[in-house]
Amino acid sequence: MAPRVLVSDKLSPTAVQIFKDRGIEVDYLPDLGKDKEKLLQVIGQYDGLAIRSATKVTEKLIAAATRLKVVGRAGIGVDNVDIPAASRRGIIVMNTPFGNSITTAEHAIALMFAVARQIPEANASTHEGKWEKNRFMGVEITGKTLGIIGAGNIGSIVATRALGLKMHVVAFDPFLSESRAEELGVEKVELDELFARADFITLHTPLTDKTRNIINAGSLARMKDGVRIINCARGGLIVEADLIAALESGKVAGAGIDVFAAEPATDNPLFGMKNVVCTPHLGAATSEAQENVALQVAEQMSDYLVKGAVANAINMPSITAEEAPRLKPFVKLAEVLGSFIGQVTDDPIKEVEILFDGSTAQMNTKALISAALAGLIRPQMADVNMVSAPIMVKERGIIVAEVKRDKSGVFDGYIKLTVKTEHRQRAIAGTCFSDGKPRFIQIKGINLDAEVGRHMLYTTNSDAPGIIGLLGTLCGKNNVNIANFALGRDRPGGDAIALLYLDGPFPENVLAQVRAHEAIDSAKPLQFDVNEL
Template sequence: MAPKVLISDALSPAAVQIFKDRGIEVDFQPNLGKDKDKLAEIIGNYDGLAIRSATKVSPKILETARNLKVIGRAGIGVDNVDIPAATAKGIIVMNTPFGNSITTAEHAIAMMFALAREIPAADVSTQAGKWEKNRFMGVEITGKTLGIIGCGNIGSIVAERAIGLRMKVVAYDPFLSPERALDLGVEKVELDDLLARADIITLHTPLTEKTRNILSAENLAKTKKGVRIVNCARGGLVDEAALRKALDEGHVAGAAFDVFSVEPATENPLFGHPNVVCTPHLGAATTEAQENVALQIAEQMSDYLLRGAISNAVNFPSITAEEAPKLKPFIALAEKLGSFAGQLTESGIKSVHITYEGSVAHLKTKALTSAAIAGLLRPMLQDVNVVSAPVVAKERGIVVEETIREAEHDYDALITLTVVTERQERSVAGTVFANGRPRIVNIKGITVDAEFAPSMIYVTNEDKPGFIGRFAGLLGDAGINIATFALGRDAPGGSAIALVEVDGAVPGAVLDKIQTIPGVKQAKALAF
């Protein structure tokens, strides 16, 4: 059956067409996002939900979204989606972080020019018939120092454009590598240095606890007298009341803002100042950008629903369309190894160590680790899934470690999962053979070879003659058919393991009888 996608906000017809061309059923209801109750009523019928900013995806709506696999936001901000609630339900949340980068960068450059040449005020004056040629004395951009706070995707486009305008560019960004700074032609500096040197400051950073009010009263006081400030990033990066004071006192020559701490901004400390230019959050508002993000989200959602490829997800590692088919059998292996360990774990888990060896080490191990943790925690927590598992493990204080190394075994690819509990440490290893089926090849250091099956019995015992006969006889008496029988031991007469596939579930009474066979330490029914 073809996947079904609901579009609940206004998205371009070209995006709707992409879904259709890829063989996905589309229900285009651009006004539905405003009707929460109607959305909650019908969302259960869809595999995907494509939105802009009008639709609010709340836990209440997600409660009824029983088939939903992916939410796609055409744009960068996903604050209208309850990400923890979506993650808990295993729903991938995607955005389009790069679709409107050029548009936003261009808007910042336009605001800088508007500020430098007082274009908005000059326009109003001229259209009023005043011809105040001497009143509007601007400044040149060429040769000025532009300070960029946040030199990521948008900031780096601004930097390139500014260098093209013959500006000198200094950038403050803790994540900017010296190599990248060199490539861009910018000088990487500390914040205080930027504040002291910049003629114009432009902000291009997300709003976090670290960046909130990064231009505070204290930092504004460190700027050059006559500085101009541009904010097309996020409201809240600048202390607006402190900036108004600095403008009134003449320390800051002008400010151009597209974003405000409260939006829609119907009033703001900056409004009404003659040297302030304001626009109503137009950073991403061009025909091209709106089209770009709509087309991009349609492609991303289609790739995920049809091929399992994940890109620009905010709650899961990216997986390319090429990686997805190679990963699939290893995700199944990781989840089953986790499930095997989880079903045998009876005390609190302290830590999990996963080793990837051989060809699997070159795959997206973060996704495999998520699958292993989901398998491990599900016997105890039921509703945990591949998307939510890392968060759940972290909440419970479980330490998760990964090791990646070249092949040191007979297997082309090997995943080893070690679980440390309050009482013991248990390791289990597996591989995927050419048929794509996951196999378990080592338990607690003992070599075995078994495929995972829906119903299995796991027995640890002393390696003594007569065990297999008694065990098989007991199952025969109970009417339980053995499908496969895998055995392993560490040394003759030492510790042994049996992993047995049976047809149908194993009653508790039968397990109790197995426990009475001489030398048996543990007998447990497993389900995969």
């Protein structure tokens, strides 16, 4: 029986034809995504679902999708898809991470011009028959300093366009290296320096725990008087109430906002403000971009449904059917190793070395490297996957080295990930036991055997009596249950580490008590995606 695909949002006719040309039955119902109940009734008939942003792929919908094998999102954001629920059901979720880059970058530049010259309001005034030439006094772009927060694919394009406009560009990005900044022609700075120097600030970073509310009352106070702010990335990056207050006080001279904290935004306090230009999430809204991502998602879904090939998958590596059973546990291991270092490292990463020892050196190391890099940068880059991670790392000038060697220790094979920043080097190694579960076997050169859990606590301290009792007592008093406890030290009385596998997230108040204790050097709560473990 031929695979059957439902297109529940608007895609181009050419994209629909791609499915048909591959022998796939396709139903093009572009308004169905807005009708949750009707979609729920019919989703069980389809092997594939092609969407944009209107269709919400919820846990309830996934439960009813008994035949569904793949969801294809034409665009980068997958906020409208319940990824964990899809993963648990074995449904692949694909996106098209780079199809909208030029379009979004151009929209940011357009908003910058519109805000600088008050074009929308001047246009409305002139259409009304007024001639208020003196009212709309703008500022020049030339010679001004543009601060770019997030120098990935879109941010880099904005930088090149701004340099062509004879602006000076400063950029903040935790993964931007000096060499990549030099290549782009931008000045790499810390965030506070960007706030202090920029005449215009444009946001091009994903929404993560570290970037949420990055523009707030505190950061606004550190900016130049009369700064202008552009946001074509994610609404949650800005505390809208704080921005409104800064606009009303004159601290911020103007803002160009394409994304909002709540969308669709039909009622927002920013609306009607004379020094604000608002657009309805138009960053990707050009005919070229819409066509590109539509064709790309149709190609990807067709390749999977017909050939079993996986590309741009959010929740599954690109692995052939033949190698999947053996490789899959080590893909999860590599991702977990990367995630560990990504969560404990705040400094910009300059180099990554991935060592494959013994049997792992004979595997598909490209997939393993991609998994490790995805885990490494996911705390900063929310929408990263195994396909896009190597590209994002390369864009930021991070050097990635692969080392293979014959078996050198007691394990048949293991992976060791080493990351270098300007100030330090971190290393972690792990392997998979016969049960296919990943294990940490070395951290900071210290041997241990630690099972990986969803919620963990990592501590460092000097080797001294009482640490186990200290951590156990604090957890016990605060009703924090420890599922497993692993310890290691480099020598008696030397450096020591502990990894606690917990039943739930480590409470902030207990974490403060741990960190305050004189015996503890550092303590970091960790979280790992263990749906497939």
